[in-house]
Amino acid sequence: MTETTADQSRRLGAKGARTRQRILDAAEAVFVEYGYHDASIVKITETAGVAQGTFYIYFPGKHELFAELVDDLNRRVRRAMAQASDAHRTRLAAERAGFAAYFGFVGEHPGLYRIMRQAEFVAPEQLRRHYDRIVSGYSSRLAAAMDTGEIPRGDPELMAWSLMGLGEMVGMRWVLWQQHEAVPDTVLAGTGEIIARILGVPEPPVPD
Amino acid sequence: MTETTADQSRRLGAKGARTRQRILDAAEAVFVEYGYHDASIVKITETAGVAQGTFYIYFPGKHELFAELVDDLNRRVRRAMAQASDAHRTRLAAERAGFAAYFGFVGEHPGLYRIMRQAEFVAPEQLRRHYDRIVSGYSSRLAAAMDTGEIPRGDPELMAWSLMGLGEMVGMRWVLWQQHEAVPDTVLAGTGEIIARILGVPEPPVPD
Amino acid sequence: MTETTADQSRRLGAKGARTRQRILDAAEAVFVEYGYHDASIVKITETAGVAQGTFYIYFPGKHELFAELVDDLNRRVRRAMAQASDAHRTRLAAERAGFAAYFGFVGEHPGLYRIMRQAEFVAPEQLRRHYDRIVSGYSSRLAAAMDTGEIPRGDPELMAWSLMGLGEMVGMRWVLWQQHEAVPDTVLAGTGEIIARILGVPEPPVPD
Amino acid sequence: MTETTADQSRRLGAKGARTRQRILDAAEAVFVEYGYHDASIVKITETAGVAQGTFYIYFPGKHELFAELVDDLNRRVRRAMAQASDAHRTRLAAERAGFAAYFGFVGEHPGLYRIMRQAEFVAPEQLRRHYDRIVSGYSSRLAAAMDTGEIPRGDPELMAWSLMGLGEMVGMRWVLWQQHEAVPDTVLAGTGEIIARILGVPEPPVPD
DNA sequence: AATGAATGAGAGTTCATTCAT
DNA sequence: GATGAATGAACTCTCATTCAT
Numbered sequence: 059m060t061e062t063t064a065d066q067s068r069r070l071g072a073k074g075a076r077t078r079q080r081i082l083d084a085a086e087a088v089f090v091e092y093g094y095h096d097a098s099i100v101k102i103t104e105t106a107g108v109a110q111g112t113f114y115i116y117f118p119g120k121h122e123l124f125a126e127l128v129d130d131l132n133r134r135v136r137r138a139m140a141q142a143s144d145a146h147r148t149r150l151a152a153e154r155a156g157f158a159a160y161f162g163f164v165g166e167h168p169g170l171y172r173i174m175r176q177a178e179f180v181a182p183e184q185l186r187r188h189y190d191r192i193v194s195g196y197s198s199r200l201a202a203a204m205d206t207g208e209i210p211r212g213d214p215e216l217m218a219w220s221l222m223g224l225g226e227m228v229g230m231r232w233v234l235w236q237q238h239e240a241v242p243d244t245v246l247a248g249t250g251e252i253i254a255r256i257l258g259v260p261e262p263p264v265p266d
Numbered sequence: 267m268t269e270t271t272a273d274q275s276r277r278l279g280a281k282g283a284r285t286r287q288r289i290l291d292a293a294e295a296v297f298v299e300y301g302y303h304d305a306s307i308v309k310i311t312e313t314a315g316v317a318q319g320t321f322y323i324y325f326p327g328k329h330e331l332f333a334e335l336v337d338d339l340n341r342r343v344r345r346a347m348a349q350a351s352d353a354h355r356t357r358l359a360a361e362r363a364g365f366a367a368y369f370g371f372v373g374e375h376p377g378l379y380r381i382m383r384q385a386e387f388v389a390p391e392q393l394r395r396h397y398d399r400i401v402s403g404y405s406s407r408l409a410a411a412m413d414t415g416e417i418p419r420g421d422p423e424l425m426a427w428s429l430m431g432l433g434e435m436v437g438m439r440w441v442l443w444q445q446h447e448a449v450p451d452t453v454l455a456g457t458g459e460i461i462a463r464i465l466g467v468p469e470p471p472v473p474d
Numbered sequence: 475m476t477e478t479t480a481d482q483s484r485r486l487g488a489k490g491a492r493t494r495q496r497i498l499d500a501a502e503a504v505f506v507e508y509g510y511h512d513a514s515i516v517k518i519t520e521t522a523g524v525a526q527g528t529f530y531i532y533f534p535g536k537h538e539l540f541a542e543l544v545d546d547l548n549r550r551v552r553r554a555m556a557q558a559s560d561a562h563r564t565r566l567a568a569e570r571a572g573f574a575a576y577f578g579f580v581g582e583h584p585g586l587y588r589i590m591r592q593a594e595f596v597a598p599e600q601l602r603r604h605y606d607r608i609v610s611g612y613s614s615r616l617a618a619a620m621d622t623g624e625i626p627r628g629d630p631e632l633m634a635w636s637l638m639g640l641g642e643m644v645g646m647r648w649v650l651w652q653q654h655e656a657v658p659d660t661v662l663a664g665t666g667e668i669i670a671r672i673l674g675v676p677e678p679p680v681p682d
Numbered sequence: 683m684t685e686t687t688a689d690q691s692r693r694l695g696a697k698g699a700r701t702r703q704r705i706l707d708a709a710e711a712v713f714v715e716y717g718y719h720d721a722s723i724v725k726i727t728e729t730a731g732v733a734q735g736t737f738y739i740y741f742p743g744k745h746e747l748f749a750e751l752v753d754d755l756n757r758r759v760r761r762a763m764a765q766a767s768d769a770h771r772t773r774l775a776a777e778r779a780g781f782a783a784y785f786g787f788v789g790e791h792p793g794l795y796r797i798m799r800q801a802e803f804v805a806p807e808q809l810r811r812h813y814d815r816i817v818s819g820y821s822s823r824l825a826a827a828m829d830t831g832e833i834p835r836g837d838p839e840l841m842a843w844s845l846m847g848l849g850e851m852v853g854m855r856w857v858l859w860q861q862h863e864a865v866p867d868t869v870l871a872g873t874g875e876i877i878a879r880i881l882g883v884p885e886p887p888v889p890d
Numbered sequence: 891a892a893t894g895a896a897t898g899a900g901a902g903t904t905c906a907t908t909c910a911t
Numbered sequence: 912g913a914t915g916a917a918t919g920a921a922c923t924c925t926c927a928t929t930c931a932t
Binding site: 180 | 300433443
């Protein structure tokens with residue numbers, strides 16, 4: 059399931075691929091629970107059920123493993139959002155559905171935040187890419203919607219960053235801190251209203 | 267530069283107070299440059315120009331020092347925002363001024379972000395307090411403005427979190443990543459527009 | 475030389491077991507020479523010829539190592555005494571032989587004392603167990619001899635503690651302080667006489 | 683009350699003498715509670731209510747302070763025993779009274795043991811002197827009693843060490859470990875019986 | 891393909907001692 | 912006579928990484 063961008067020069071047999079995946083899964087769990095620095099290789103390999111040495115067969119080091127995980131999570135979150143918003147006709151409805159999917163994903167993988175917030179010092183490049191990718195998705199969709207006149211003119215990039223800030227904060231506040239599985243419905247509704255305002259279509263929320 | 271009001275059980279003489287401050291300033295710089303974990307006591311004390319042992323005269327440990335710094339930064343950023351927004355009559359103008367002050371502060375102390383983002387794992391309680399305090403400020407001001415009818419009804423808390431998300435993302439994107447001293451004027455103007463939308467007063471921006 | 479029966483949760487391969495033993499032997503020597511506190515892990519690992527980190531593969535910490543050593547020494551001294559006294563028919567003869575063996579052991583391992591005397595503050599529980607075990611051996615043998623009428627009635631536990639005190643002091647005085655390999659024969663004879671008195675069989679000493 | 687053998691070159695005024703004594707008293711308490719190594723100068727000076735620097739006005743260092751305390755305790759215990767045994771006519775009665783006084787002293791100052799047992803590595807010379815002095819007291823009294831025929835011949839020195847071993851073990855077992863204030867009466871009686879046996883006058887115990 | 895053993899640099903922290911005031 | 916501040920060497924322990932098998 060987890061694909062790797064980094065060159066995986068070494069082609070793996072079936073058993074090797076399985077081992078690698080076990081380590082990757084273990085790493086996600088351990089990073090989420092302990093944070094990058096307190097997540098030791100011992101903890102990861104123990105969780106994965108392999109010997110310490112085995113780790114270095116599949117990964118050049120702790121840092122590269124982390125970077126791979128960040129990219130991984132980014133891919134998964136974007137896929138979840140894209141799938142959710144695809145089915146909708148209006149921009150507003152699509153973005154709202156994307157947000158809902160995002161909050162759902164966050165509820166299922168609260169580690170997303172916890173890993174991303176670490177990345178500032180550990181893998182800044184990956185972090186930046188993470189934000190850039192999400193924003194550029196928003197941004198181009200918004201620009202297109204402006205071109206068709208569906209939403210009024212504005213700075214699509216700035217709006218995109220705003221939307222992402224909104225998503226992060228609401229997710230942190232109502233999912234991560236509240237240990238909820240997803241953002242409560244009332245909050246979700248309120249979020250939809252604010253999204254509408256940001257997009258410049260502040261009609262009373264109407265379902266798709 | 268860093269002022270500390272936090273309880274300093276041990277009363278210090280003039281010399282001691284100066285040394286403590288030197289350590290605090292050094293610590294901020296080192297945490298900002300290296301992040302919590304790679305900011306060693308050696309680096310901090312060397313930067314401060316004192317011996318390692320001296321550190322432990324003034325702080326119980328690395329973690330407590332960090333927590334104090336987080337609270338400290340929070341206090342400073344809120345003070346800067348409050349001063350800037352005090353002078354304005356409309357809510358919108360005040361919030362815009364607050365944001366401008368915030369971005370200015372971030373430009374002067376880009377370390378603010380870098381330290382806060384660490385706090386998730388290092389001092390989660392302080393981090394939460396940091397956000398809570400800022401949000402509760404926004405929130406009560408917005409509620410008051412709704413009561414007077416200055417801005418339309420809405421969920422003030424959710425709006426507050428959105429505003430903070432906006433601020434964080436824009437600050438990160440245009441100050442931290444661009445190494446700018448402040449958010450460019452065009453972005454500032456665009457931000458003002460989005461703030462207006464969120465507050466529900468999307469008139470074309472007019473200066474105070 | 476040092477054998478360990480204590481629970482070694484981690485099962486070791488042959489190489490690991492050898493390394494562990496090397497550390498244990500080195501530790502005994504270093505504790506004996508420097509005492510618990512001045513016996514640093516550096517000194518121990520250097521003596522053992524391994525890296526510092528290796529120590530922590532085999533022992534959770536300095537203190538646990540020390541505790542294991544104390545139990546170890548206790549086991550060895552009791553074994554030596556038991557073997558020596560087994561062959562004798564009368565209680566008096568057996569105890570005398572046990573003492574002789576004890577003094578012999580002390581002569582071969584003068585560190586015994588030096589380690590035990592530390593234990594008061596470092597591992598009080600182990601120390602107490604050490605004394606309790608030795609005393610309970612004495613005690614039950616004396617009680618049995620009273621039952622058969624071989625020695626007159628008396629408080630066997632109190633007699634046991636007295637015997638142990640006698641042994642410790644004589645060992646300290648004539649072996650440890652004199653750097654002798656064993657208690658001189660004249661002292662040994664005198665000790666035998668006092669043991670006889672304590673047991674209540676003050677006949678002139680006769681070999682078995 | 684505490685006299686010092688070490689040269690006190692610096693003659694002290696009344697205030698200085700009082701401060702010195704305060705430190706000495708604090709040190710005893712702290713050494714007893716924490717043991718030599720964990721008894722830090724900070725703890726001692728804090729207990730004494732003086733600044734750290736003050737300590738070094740009165741003592742050259744931690745080690746010398748400890749050595750002085752050892753000699754001090756030795757003097758006090760011998761004085762207590764001497765006073766108690768002075769009034770008695772027979773050797774046996776006197777020694778029994780001495781033991782009782784010893785156990786009483788130990789009950790009042792359980793730190794005696796705890797400090798002495800440390801001394802093996804910290805101040806071995808003082809420790810040896812401690813034992814030598816006590817033993818030589820016993821020894822000469824026993825020799826005198828042999829000369830007058832009050833007790834049968836035997837090796838007085840060896841008997842003296844035996845007696846001391848008895849005292850240490852019984853004191854450790856029934857006072858220190860039991861947290862009693864003194865050895866229980868039954869044990870005291872039993873001890874008297876064993877003393878009688880060691881002295882070679884094993885008549886049924888008769889009060890003085 | 892995998893393992894267990896070993897490494898050693900570096901971490902945070904303590905504390906006896908010194909010294910200027 | 913006393914203090915508070917400062918020192919720095921030494922300590923125990925952790926952990927990413929390497930390597931022989």
